[in-house]
Amino acid sequence: MPRIVSLLLDRDGTVIEDRHYLKDPQGVAVLPHVAQALAALQATGVRLFLVSNQSGVGRGYFTAADVLACNQALAAQLDPSGVQFADSVFCPHAPEQDCTCRKPSSGMWETLQARHGLTPATTVMVGDKPEDMAFAANAGLAGRFLVATGKGQATIERFGLQEQLQQHSFIAQPAAPELPQYILEDFSALPQAIALLEALPA
Numbered sequence: 555m556p557r558i559v560s561l562l563l564d565r566d567g568t569v570i571e572d573r574h575y576l577k578d579p580q581g582v583a584v585l586p587h588v589a590q591a592l593a594a595l596q597a598t599g600v601r602l603f604l605v606s607n608q609s610g611v612g613r614g615y616f617t618a619a620d621v622l623a624c625n626q627a628l629a630a631q632l633d634p635s636g637v638q639f640a641d642s643v644f645c646p647h648a649p650e651q652d653c654t655c656r657k658p659s660s661g662m663w664e665t666l667q668a669r670h671g672l673t674p675a676t677t678v679m680v681g682d683k684p685e686d687m688a689f690a691a692n693a694g695l696a697g698r699f700l701v702a703t704g705k706g707q708a709t710i711e712r713f714g715l716q717e718q719l720q721q722h723s724f725i726a727q728p729a730a731p732e733l734p735q736y737i738l739e740d741f742s743a744l745p746q747a748i749a750l751l752e753a754l755p756a
């Protein structure tokens with residue numbers, strides 16, 4: 555496999571604590587090991603992108619400005635580690651608006667690809683929900699990892715993935731788009747998971 559140079563990250567439950575329809579920047583809390591892992595990957599030349607469904611906007615619970623304020627609070631918390639997102643995109647729509655950008659649809663990938671010249675074969679997605687995995691599959695990305703934070707544990711239980719987590723099994727071609735290749739307990743395992751992916755035969 556070619557070297558992974560772009561990492562797409564879900565926000566809520568993956569990079570920061572999952573708070574129900576987070577609106578208040580003071581509620582932004584970076585999850586353990588995230589800053590360290592992202593700093594290490596960024597130091598090797600990996601670019602980081604935030605890719606988030608924010609249907610609370612479409613549902614009228616908060617505004618796009620609230621989303622941006624939370625993203626700024628996140629950036630401020632990561633700043634001491636030197637971690638910077640190259641770009642952040644979010645879908646503001648409610649499910650019934652039938653947009654093309656709400657994960658698992660691949661619209662946000664196409665936006666990032668057009669803006670930054672990303673290549674699916676050198677890009678990995680990390681998220682805590684089946685929609686994040688299916689988004690990666692729909693975009694044709696090289697990798698998709700589930701993290702057991704946020705809704706990750708519920709996703710593991712729903713699909714019976716406890717064994718995959720415990721045995722650290724890497725599944726190159728999962729049986730369904732919603733399923734991950736690899737499950738991370740937390741972000742401390744991320745650099746190693748990317749190394750496993752890169753070691754796969756092309």
Ligand SMILES: [Mg+2]
Pocket residue numbers: 564565566567568681682683704705
């Ligand atoms: Mg999430």
Ligand SMILES: [Zn+2]
Pocket residue numbers: 645646647653654655656
């Ligand atoms: Zn959308």
